[in-house]
Amino acid sequence: MERLIEDLLGPEAYPHRPERIELRQTHISWVFLAGELVYKIKKPVDFGFLDFTTLEKRKHFCEREVVLNRRLCPDIYLGVVPVVKTTDGFRFEGEGEVVEWAVKMRRLPEEGMMSRLIREGALTRNHLELLVQKLVPFYQEAETGPEVNRYGSLETVRFNVEENFEQTRDFVGKALSRLRYEYIVSWSRRFMEENQALFSARIEGGFIRDGHGDLYSANVCYDDLREVYVFDCIEFNERFRCGDVAQDLAFLSMDLDFHGLEDFSRFFIERYVELSNDRRLYDILDFYKCYRAYVRGKIGCFTWASEGVPQEEREAALTAARRYFDLAYRYAGGKPFLIVVFGLSGTGKSVLGRTLYAELLAEYYNSDVVRKELAGLLPSEHRYEPFEKGLYAPEMTERTYEELLRRAEASLTSGRDVVLDATYRKRAHRETLLQLARKLEVPILFILCEAPAEVIRERLERRAQEAEEPSDGRWEIYLAQKKRFEAPGEIPPENLLRLETTEPPKNLAEKVKTRLFECLRLFGK
Template sequence: MSLDWSKILSSSDAFPESPSSIKAIQTHISYVFVLDDVVYKIKKPVDFGFLDFTTLEKRKHFCEKELELNRRLCPDLYLGVEPIVKTPQGYQIGGEGEVVDYAVKMKRMPEEGMMSNLLRKNSITERHIDLIVDALVEFYKNARTGPGVDEYGSIETVRFNTEENFSQTASYVGTAIGPHRYEYIVSYTRDFIEANRDLFERRIKEGRIREGHGDLYSQNICFKDTEKVYIFDCIEFNERFRSGDVASEVAFLSMDLDYHGRQDLSDYFVKRFIEKSGDRELLQILDFYKTYRAYVRGKIGCFTYSSEEVPENVRAQALEDAKRYFNLAYGYSGGRPTVFVVFGLTGTGKTTLSKALSSRSLATHISSDITRKALAGVRPEEKHLEPYERGIYSSDFTERTYQRMLTLAEEAILEGRDVILDGTYR
């Protein structure tokens, strides 16, 4: 039976530090407990095919692997692996008793230094990016490569990774990604692999395949002012995800900066990495890997959305995040947003058709009726009667409505979404 550690370890007595506060966070694969000065991470007994934590022995092994691998970039951040024991008084971290699970223990990073928080505050600068580039170039120079690693950059492995993504997200087509966009990304990916065999093989020969981080994005990066960077929480559970072309890792953080609306820093990061590493060929494969990385993040969002034990609000947000990541993947693969215009006389079924089309394609439905009411401060469901071509139905107000619809459409298109404009347009 799987134990819900978020409820069991809710008391400060369960931790040797006796913290004054406990913040429990759940993902689809772990429980994370943020205390005053330290963080504990417990793996869930789940099996996703690419990840298997189903036995105590496996969870212990991967806790130890997490410690070993993350100390490559953060030797002073990861403190150890602690047993979770059952005592007559209950469950606790450390101490004497029956060992029922294990937790990775690490120092708590300052919230104000987390890259994701700094991005939300628009506080990331080129100096921060320089710190990341310097750390990564040195890391990849010394990272494991050659036999036992190089195969992860082969066409066979790359194809396996992408096809795995597509098979694992097929059930979310129509929920998190529209059918056309799914098919477009699949086709682009397969065509790119087939057309660039020489490029993949050349990058192996040039030593560009390394045992890297595997999860290089802002959630796993923290700064101490603009003096030091910590890049933590690498993938320990699957060497295939951790190892590959360094271009794939660069693409991940570049994509993440795009996701946060900082394409300027994304471009700067890629430019500085190429300058420092000398890897000018990276640009030829960057969009392919940005497509792949955005799609992986979309897939993870889908998994979180499907995790029933995760709070409903977190699941709902995960689905919206997945849609955004899939939209990014579509754009990187060369796809462009589509604008549908549904128009006709009043009462002919425009809105019914628009809603059906939106439900199937996941396009953003912009209704003239709802937009008109919003401009007038009227609730969408409220009936509002006016004489013919008077009040909110006057020609001037109608023109304002259509202009507002265009503005909303432009905003959606800039975010990579398809749009349905629904109005009479007379």
């Protein structure tokens, strides 16, 4: 396969001899951008929900892709062409043994891609209005009836949802935390159980159609504001293409949310409802937005796990997957949480904080690191100053805690869970976090780390030998902090957990997670 790809990156492999060829790939396709034309080859993969493992199947689905996409882009999809093996190498549309099949398309203007317009801040309501004007008649005219309606049945919807959960099980702990996974699973199952009549009403109302299946910004392109192209629909699985029109619309609405365009997301749905008179779409919208965000997260996981994809793209896919799962969690009504690991130097709070960060996949902010960033220092650069002097003077400490608060608020607002790791010996600093949690309406749990004095002294002496450790804590600093530590009486008992940190960090993390679950349940009441 490497030789095939290599040959198809040369201009001589194309009848029109393009000056430049660019290869892009997903988990299921190789896409060759060749001048004014595009050729797409399907990868020989089997993910369960699609099977491209034989040449015959790849040809069949290439043909289906052309037929289905001509519904919205009749002038873009030119046909299916062979990839042949010749004495000079592999070629598109030549004479020789057919080794692959490709979908041939006209190339759409890069500057008109909706994803690019979003990146450049150039998307307007006029763009969305043009799209809605195209989609309303498309769905009204799209195929429906008994064969299509079964894809909108609760039985099929449940199968699709459960398939997602099964296929992402191995990515729990890597792309999303177990807590969020179990929350989304539970909410989705409960919604389906409690809204059986709604799914039936959608079928009876004629809202189940042979639609697009992959309606988001990467598959929408504008020719200025004269024409809009909606391309690359799902051809490989009717279960994903056919269904409630709300499922398609939820995808683009979710995508706009993902890019921070919530106002455009609302406008898009409002205009569609106004023109289509589909008022009950709102009743099921968040369910399908959760489903669609989860699908995108799943695809990101597949890309991250794909061999042959460049490492940089894989890491970007994993980062995006985590954000999509965060969005799914939000649609399911989940709230991000704030964990504050605090206590005196040497009490083990940073070891516990890093363990929680790894297990919960939360954002982690350490005061030692933040303090040194503000001072323009590397985390490993040490400043062994006297208590509350130099780098640790009160004014620098205030700047550090203000920055921790700012970062926590930004992450929580974006839907990320947060672990803060700092001494927080002053009541005033802790109260600002309680105020933040009330303001954002998120659960908060304080973990007070404690240990016997002899253990702390041994830890601090050992830490001094670890060059990469960011803390500058020493025994004399611990003693000074202890004299000035303000007892956490302002923290409600249900939001405070005291831990003696002489146990292994994994054991302590399990105790924290157990208490966190209790905190989340109380918060949800």
